[in-house]
Amino acid sequence: MDDWVIVMMLCGSLFLGGIALIGFMWAVKNGQFDDEEKYLNATKFDTVEDLNDAVEKERKKEELRKKIYKPE
Amino acid sequence: MIEDNGHYFCCNGCQGVFHLLSDEGLDSFYDKTADIKLSPPTEQYEDSSNFNAPAFYDKFVKLNSDGFSEVSLIIEGIHCSACIWLNEKALDKMDGVIEANINFTNNKANIQWVDSVVKLSQIIDMIRAIGYNAYPYDASLQEVHANRERKDYYLRMAVAIFASMNIMWIAVAQYAGFFSGMTQELKTILNIAEGILATPVLFYSGWVFFRGSYYGIKNRVVNMDLLVATGASLTYVYSLYITISQHGEAYFDSVSMIITFVLIGKFLEVISKKNAADTLDIIGKHLPSEVNVVRDEKIVAVKLEDVSIGEIIVVSSGEKILLDGLIIKGDGSFDESSLTGESEPIYKQKGENVISGTISIDADIHFEATRDFEHSTLSNLVSLLESAINKKPKIEQLANKLSEHFSTVILLLSIATFFVWWFWPHSFEESLMVAISVIVIACPCALGLATPVATLVGLNLGAKKGILFKEAAQLETMAKVDVLLVDKTGTLTVGKPEVVRETLHKGFNLKLLYSLVKSSKHPIAKGIFNYISKKEEDISEVVFDEFTQISAKGIVAKYKSQIIIGGNRKLMIENNIECDFVSDETLFYFAIDNELCGVYELSDKLKDGAQELVLNLKKKGIETIMLTGDHDKSAKKIADEVGITNFYSELSPEDKLAFVEDLQKEKRVIVMVGDGINDILALARADIGIVMGSGSDIAVDVSDVVLLNDSLDSLLSAFKISNTTFNLIKQNFAISLVYNAVTIPLAMAGYVIPLIAALSMSFSSLLVVGNSIRIKYKWKRG
Numbered sequence: 001m002d003d004w005v006i007v008m009m010l011c012g013s014l015f016l017g018g019i020a021l022i023g024f025m026w027a028v029k030n031g032q033f034d035d036e037e038k039y040l041n042a043t044k045f046d047t048v049e050d051l052n053d054a055v056e057k058e059r060k061k062e063e064l065r066k067k068i069y070k071p072e
Numbered sequence: 073m074i075e076d077n078g079h080y081f082c083c084n085g086c087q088g089v090f091h092l093l094s095d096e097g098l099d100s101f102y103d104k105t106a107d108i109k110l111s112p113p114t115e116q117y118e119d120s121s122n123f124n125a126p127a128f129y130d131k132f133v134k135l136n137s138d139g140f141s142e143v144s145l146i147i148e149g150i151h152c153s154a155c156i157w158l159n160e161k162a163l164d165k166m167d168g169v170i171e172a173n174i175n176f177t178n179n180k181a182n183i184q185w186v187d188s189v190v191k192l193s194q195i196i197d198m199i200r201a202i203g204y205n206a207y208p209y210d211a212s213l214q215e216v217h218a219n220r221e222r223k224d225y226y227l228r229m230a231v232a233i234f235a236s237m238n239i240m241w242i243a244v245a246q247y248a249g250f251f252s253g254m255t256q257e258l259k260t261i262l263n264i265a266e267g268i269l270a271t272p273v274l275f276y277s278g279w280v281f282f283r284g285s286y287y288g289i290k291n292r293v294v295n296m297d298l299l300v301a302t303g304a305s306l307t308y309v310y311s312l313y314i315t316i317s318q319h320g321e322a323y324f325d326s327v328s329m330i331i332t333f334v335l336i337g338k339f340l341e342v343i344s345k346k347n348a349a350d351t352l353d354i355i356g357k358h359l360p361s362e363v364n365v366v367r368d369e370k371i372v373a374v375k376l377e378d379v380s381i382g383e384i385i386v387v388s389s390g391e392k393i394l395l396d397g398l399i400i401k402g403d404g405s406f407d408e409s410s411l412t413g414e415s416e417p418i419y420k421q422k423g424e425n426v427i428s429g430t431i432s433i434d435a436d437i438h439f440e441a442t443r444d445f446e447h448s449t450l451s452n453l454v455s456l457l458e459s460a461i462n463k464k465p466k467i468e469q470l471a472n473k474l475s476e477h478f479s480t481v482i483l484l485l486s487i488a489t490f491f492v493w494w495f496w497p498h499s500f501e502e503s504l505m506v507a508i509s510v511i512v513i514a515c516p517c518a519l520g521l522a523t524p525v526a527t528l529v530g531l532n533l534g535a536k537k538g539i540l541f542k543e544a545a546q547l548e549t550m551a552k553v554d555v556l557l558v559d560k561t562g563t564l565t566v567g568k569p570e571v572v573r574e575t576l577h578k579g580f581n582l583k584l585l586y587s588l589v590k591s592s593k594h595p596i597a598k599g600i601f602n603y604i605s606k607k608e609e610d611i612s613e614v615v616f617d618e619f620t621q622i623s624a625k626g627i628v629a630k631y632k633s634q635i636i637i638g639g640n641r642k643l644m645i646e647n648n649i650e651c652d653f654v655s656d657e658t659l660f661y662f663a664i665d666n667e668l669c670g671v672y673e674l675s676d677k678l679k680d681g682a683q684e685l686v687l688n689l690k691k692k693g694i695e696t697i698m699l700t701g702d703h704d705k706s707a708k709k710i711a712d713e714v715g716i717t718n719f720y721s722e723l724s725p726e727d728k729l730a731f732v733e734d735l736q737k738e739k740r741v742i743v744m745v746g747d748g749i750n751d752i753l754a755l756a757r758a759d760i761g762i763v764m765g766s767g768s769d770i771a772v773d774v775s776d777v778v779l780l781n782d783s784l785d786s787l788l789s790a791f792k793i794s795n796t797t798f799n800l801i802k803q804n805f806a807i808s809l810v811y812n813a814v815t816i817p818l819a820m821a822g823y824v825i826p827l828i829a830a831l832s833m834s835f836s837s838l839l840v841v842g843n844s845i846r847i848k849y850k851w852k853r854g
Contacts, residue, residue, distance in 0.1 A: 003257055010265045014238065021234045028226050034219070035175045049100075053164065061170050064186050068139050 089203045098161055104154035120193040120200070122391070123208075127362040127375055132208040133192065140170050140184045143192060149204040150179045162202050166190060181206070225339045232277035232332040235269040242266050243325040256318055263315040266324035273328040274308050277335055296334075296475035296520065299482060303511040304330050310508050320505070326512045329833050333520060340524035341544065363387075363394045366438070376445045383441050389434045393426050396448050397439035404435020419621055429453070469548055470801060471523040478519060478809075482816075486510040489820045506822045513819040513828075518808035518836035523548075523801050525844045530797030533851055538765075538780035539790045546776045550760050550791065551798035552741050556689055557732065557754065559746035560700035560710055563764060564682050564784075567747075569596055569658055569674035571603035580669040584631060585662050587613045588638045592627055596660055597638075599674050626660075637663045644668070656705050676706075681784040682714045688788055699728050701750055728754040745787060747771060762787065800847050804840045811836040 027033060074081045081087040093099050122128065136142045147159060156174045159181070163172035168189025174181040183195060199206045242262050249259065281304070284297030304327050311322035365374045366384040376394055379385065387393060389404065403421035408430040420426060426439055428450035445451055490507035494500060527544035534541050541547055561567050586604050589597040590613060604611065618630035625646075626639015637647055644651045644661045651661050653671050662670040686696050698719035700707045707721035720731065728744075732754045735742055744751065744758035747766065755761030756774040763775035764782045772778055779786045815832050818824055 003255075003261055006258065007261055010242075010261070014265065014269070017234065017238060021230065024230055025227055028223060028230065033226070034223075053161070057164055057171070064140075064168065064170060064189070065138060068186055068188070 086203075089201070092201055093158070093162075096162060096165055098158060098165075101154055101158045104157060120196045123193045123196050124191055125362055125373065127373075128208075129192075136184065138184075141187045141192070142182065142184045143208055145181045145183060145199075145206040145208055147174060147179050147181050147199065147204055147206050150174075150176075155204070158202060159199065159204060162198055163195065166195065166198060169195065180209075222342060225335075225342055228277040228280065229332075229335055229339055232273050232328065232335055235273045235277075236328045236332040239266050239269050239325050239328050242269075250321070260315060260318055263311070263322045263324065266322065267312065267315055270308060270311075270324040270327045273331050274304055278304055278331040280335070280338065281331070294476055294480045294483070295472075296479055299475075299479035299511070299514075300330060300334050300520075302483065303508075303514075306508050307512055310505065323508075323512060326833065330512075333833075333837055337520035337524045340528060379441055379445060381441055381444055384438050385441055386438055387426075387432050388436045389432055391432055393428055393430050393432060393439075394448075394450070395441045395445060396428050396443045397426055397441045399424055399426060399437050399439045402435060402437035404437065405433045406435060407431040407433050469523065469545060470798075470805070471519075474805060475519060482511060482514045485514075485816065485820065493822070502822075506819070509822075509824045510816060510819045513815045513824055513832055514812050518811065518840045519805070521837055521840050522804035522808060525841055526797055526800040526804055526847075529800065529844045529848050530793055533793050533796070533848065534790065537786055537789050537793075539786050539793065540778040540780065541790075542776050542778070546760055547794045547797040548801065549741070550743065550777075550794035553743045553760065553791075554694055555735060555740050555742045556694050556696045557728075557742060557744045557758065558696065558698050558716075559751050560698055560702055560707060561676065562747040562766075563745050564679060564698065564710060564714060565676040566679055567595065567676065569599040569676045571599055571672050572657060572675045573655075573673040574603075575653070575671045575673075577667075577669045579664055579667055580662075581664060582608065583611065583614055584634075584636050584664065585638065585670065586611050587616065587631075588627055588629055588636055588662075591616075591619060591629075592621060594621075596658065596674055597627070600660060600672055603672075634665055637661075637666075656709055658706065676710075678710070678713055679784050681788070685784045685788050686715045689791070692791070694791075699723050699731060699754070725750045725753050729757055732757045762790065796847060796851070800844055803843055807839050807843060808836055811839070 074087055076087055093101055132143055134142050150156060153176060156176050159174055160172050163169050168186045170184040172181060172183045196206055242265055246262050281297045281301040285301045288295040288298050307323045308327045311324050314320040314322045362373050362375050363379060364371050364386045365379055366386060371386055379395060385395060385397060399420060399422050406418050406420055408418055428448040486507045489510050490503050493503035493506050527547050530547045531541050531544060558564055589601040614631055616629040616631050620628045625643040629636045637643060641651055647666060649663050649666050649668055651668055653659060655673050657673040657675045660672040660674060661668060689696055696716050698711050698716045700721050701723055702721060704721045707719055711719040732742055732744060742758045743760045743762060744754045745762045746755055747764040752771050752774050755763060755771060760777060761775035762777040762779060763771045765778055765780040766782050777790060
């Protein structure tokens with residue numbers, strides 16, 4: 001086996017692993033793991049209704065943001 | 073049971089919550105709770121409009137970058153994930169609320185809303201309406217800092233673990249090649265890959281060690297961080313040199329392993345540290361912001377700090393009393409539970425004192441401030457508590473003592489090895505390699521893991537027996553204790569007095585006495601109630617025309633034309649009733665129309681295991697001292713029964729605190745066990761404060777250990793667990809030291825090959841972890 005095969009395999013696997021690590025670090029920084037209990041419980045409440053609520057919430061936030069926005 | 077359309081409710085509160093949720097379309101909450109039993113909503117006395125006061129907004133409400141108002145609240149009454157769901161959904165549905173985010177682990181909520189649409193008081197009302205309660209806290213203090221530190225560790229550990237795992241499989245290839253032979257080119261490729269992985273571990277994950285050693289050097293202390301930092305960076309530099317010069321063995325795997333193992337140990341310490349911020353938040357709950365004062369015949373809201381002595385303060389029902397004073401107009405009941413722990417409302421009228429920190433339930437009063445805020449009961453209590461928490465002594469841990477010597481010795485040995493080899497004579501390069509291998513093999517991993525792993529096992533053992541240690545380090549401190557201070561009522565005794573003797577006179581009416589004591593929640597009245605209920609099974613009750621409870625004295629009632637009085641000696645003397653009964657026990661007098669017609673003697677029972685506890689601790693060389701606020705006679709009686717020779721009676725909370733401080737001056741290590749408000753100062757100041765789980769909220773907050781099942785057996789178990797853990801820590805240190813004693817001479821003689829270095833590192837760490845787990849199983853079987 002040539003050395004370049006090893007080099008390629010090392011680079012490939014470290015690259016993929018690195019992407020996963022960066023993804024994980026982004027999630028931690030973003031606060032997605034701040035509440036370990038809730039994070040695990042979320043699967044229980046993940047229904048269509050909850051997704052609709054989440055969309056509704058975003059919409060409401062946007063609306064209220066416009067409402068309190070006063071151009072200088 | 074209340075029936076309502078096929079649904080059954082235990083009380084009106086639950087029924088109300090059910091209808092509210094149905095109307096909001098949130099009744100799927102009941103499916104989500106599954107088997108969890110819900111407790112009825114608690115009654116709220118405090119008026120929510122307090123939350124709209126400008127002073128409150130100044131202190132707790134912040135405007136965020138989007139222009140939304142934001143507040144941090146602690147939600148009370150959450151017991152499962154469905155509760156979180158319900159609170160978040162109910163708030164999200166409110167008009168004007170942008171986002172409600174509740175953390176399940178610590179019940180803290182962050183709420184954002186538009187203040188022009190909805191007021192904070194409405195948000196609080198919603199939380200209360202669905203059966204919970206909320207109070208604000210200042211999140212900008214230590215909590216944010218603590219969370220940031222924890223997150224920082226997560227990130228550093230993620231990088232270290234990821235890199236170490238990858239380095240290990242590359243290292244396997246290298247070890248295989250070491251024995252079966254491989255080309256130098258391949259070796260260099262593997263070295264480069266390892267080097268790339270080890271770099272972020274050393275400089276990013278290992279940053280905490282560089283920082284630690286910098287502060288160590290600044291304070292002229294050789295700490296473990298210095299050993300880790302020098303060991304890891306010297307090895308790193310050496311391995312870089314090997315990789316570039318393309319001969320010899322690189323040790324990148326050691327670099328990342330040392331950092332990862334010790335970092336995990338450090339992280340375990342960080343997560344098991346008690347969050348002092350949480351304690352102060354809960355005390356802060358009792359600190360309000362402004363009061364209504366009569367000035368120039370007008371009622372104006374004035375900041376607490378600006379009220380001077382003699383000013384008239386107006387309080388209406390549902391409001392909190394913020395200053396101490398004397399009632400000059402009005403009367404009504406007060407809830408003093410947050411200060412005294414007594415859950416029963418207390419009636420007060422003109423001429424009586426009101427205490428800051430209590431809540432008016434139905435009283436509309438005017439009172440004259442007798443002290444300013446700075447000197448009020450509430451403010452005194454809070455500042456005493458804060459200083460007690462801050463002054464709590466820190467017993468130096470074995471790990472810190474040991475690692476200082478260990479690190480110094482290893483660094484000196486390594487330097488000596490280098491010079492001996494260099495002058496022997498060997499090449500500079502070879503001497504350096506041997507010197508570095510001494511540091512590498514004297515792996516501090518096992519040493520770094522010794523305490524955290526052992527204390528984690530101890531915390532776990534405690535949790536299973538209903539003993540909550542709030543901080544890992546307390547296990548070690550508790551093993552060094554030589555004095556146990558115990559409170560009497562509720563700690564050594566059950567706290568529920570029972571009737572031991574009754575003396576009845578002419579005119580005694582059991583029915584009236586039964587009705588009188590039934591209406592009171594006082595422990596003595598309860599004791600008599602239980603006694604009568606046991607004696608007479610089918611006794612009926614009468615309805616009084618008037619009924620008044622007098623705090624710390626008793627009860628006065630009117631039935632038809634008769635005046636019925638039940639209570640202590642003070643109450644009898646006030647009403648000119650003759651009573652010259654003598655007894656060691658607590659006495660309850662009962663009189664009809666100013667004629668004494670019954671005397672009850674009550675005595676508190678000892679808790680199970682009280683004598684064994686004192687005896688066992690004596691064997692261990694721990695002195696037990698009883699401190700009580702009770703009078704001398706009853707204190708002596710209990711002390712004699714339990715076998716305590718040393719006791720102090722009639723002590724105020726401040727006396728107890730002073731007692732603890734005096735003992736600490738003699739360099740004694742103290743455990744204080746208590747349950748009530750009167751113990752909190754001593755609990756906070758003692759080296760270890762242990763509280764019964766049923767104790768008052770503040771007492772639970774300031775203490776270090778909570779005994780959930782209130783039993784004295786678990787107190788003894790807490791001592792046993794801490795001793796076991798401390799022994800475990802010592803064993804773990806012994807293991808890692810013996811290991812070093814064997815491997816360091818080998819390294820100094822230059823016999824260490826990379827394989828041995830790596831194996832020794834993993835093996836000593838595994839031994840330490842294995843030894844700790846062994847204890848866990850031993851306890852399980854025992």
